[in-house]
Amino acid sequence: MKSFKLVHQLLNLVEEFEDENDGKELCLTDFSGFLINHLAQSNSVTASDVRFGKNEDDSQQLAFQIDNSIGRLFIYMSRYAKSYIKKTLDGTALQSPEDFTCLAILLTHDSLSKSDLINRNIQEKTSGTEVIRRLLQAGLVSQFDDENDKRSKRVSITEQGKQLLYRVFDDMNDVGKMVAGNLSFSEKLNLQYLLQKLDNFHYKLHEDKAILEKDDIRFHAKML
CATH class of the missing domain: 1.10.287 (Helix Hairpins)
Structure with missing residues (x-):
């Protein structure tokens, strides 16, 4: 029985729950509240990860602390999403998920300064500048001087960029459904x-x- 360990843990918790309630007949709702409170008092949760082996129990206990587990799962989800997006963008002028999100942000603005666009796209300056360079080279965005700051450049989406983005949107809906699983x-x-x-x-x-x-x-x- 693959779930024997889980059943054993549940039986121990039920016994602990009964002791706290002096033998009173209990219901699932009561036990659910007890279980949530029990988990909330601990910084770790019993979990599993198919990627992990059986060695270094202390390290695995650290990895399964609730905050670490959430961070690790975010990394996994980010990689799944990026993989789906890159496959969806294959054959288009967009080379990365960042290219797509950059263009999508510009679609909702008349124009943005380069630094503002990079900031909104949650990127470092170097990688964000490279994304904008690619989009300019592909004719998907245009660049012009900022009237209020001569040292700054502004960018806006071109008609070609809009047409490409609207073609991609349908496929990206499928990506969204895949990510939500x-x-x-x-x-x-x-x-x-x-x-x-x-x-x-x-x-x-x-x-x-x-x-x-x-x-x-x-x-x-x-x-x-």
């Missing part, structure tokens, strides 16, 4: 709410340039 509609709503909450938190740090080095991460982590 087998979640129910209510699970998708809950996930969207949680991801938006996280994005609001991280985008504020990004806009404020609050994370410039490792010590900044440690400082903000201690504030949470």
Whole structure:
């Protein structure tokens, strides 16, 4: 029985729950509340990862601490999404997911300064500049002087860029469905709410340039 360990853990928890309630007859709703509270008091959760082997139990315990698990799963999901997007963009003038998101951001603005566009696309200056260079070379965006800042350049999407983007949108809908996977509609709503909450938190740090080095991460982590 593959789930024997889980059943054993549940039986132990049920026994602990009964002891707390002096033998009172209990229901699933009560036990659910107890279980959530039990997990909330621990920084780690019992989980599994098909990528991990059986060695270094202490390291695996560290990896499965709740915050580490969330971070690891975000990395996995990012890689899945990028893989799907790159396959979808194959055969177009867009070479990366960043090319697509950069063009999509420009679609909703008359124009943006290069630095503002790079910032909104959540990129480093070097990689963001390279994305804009590719889009300019492909004729998908145009560049012109900023009237208010002669040192700055602004970019806007071209008609060719709009046409390409609208062709790609249909395929990107399929990517969105793949990324959301087998979640129910209510699970998708809950996930969207949680991801938006996280994005609001991280985008504020990004806009404020609050994370410039490792010590900044440690400082903000201690504030949470």
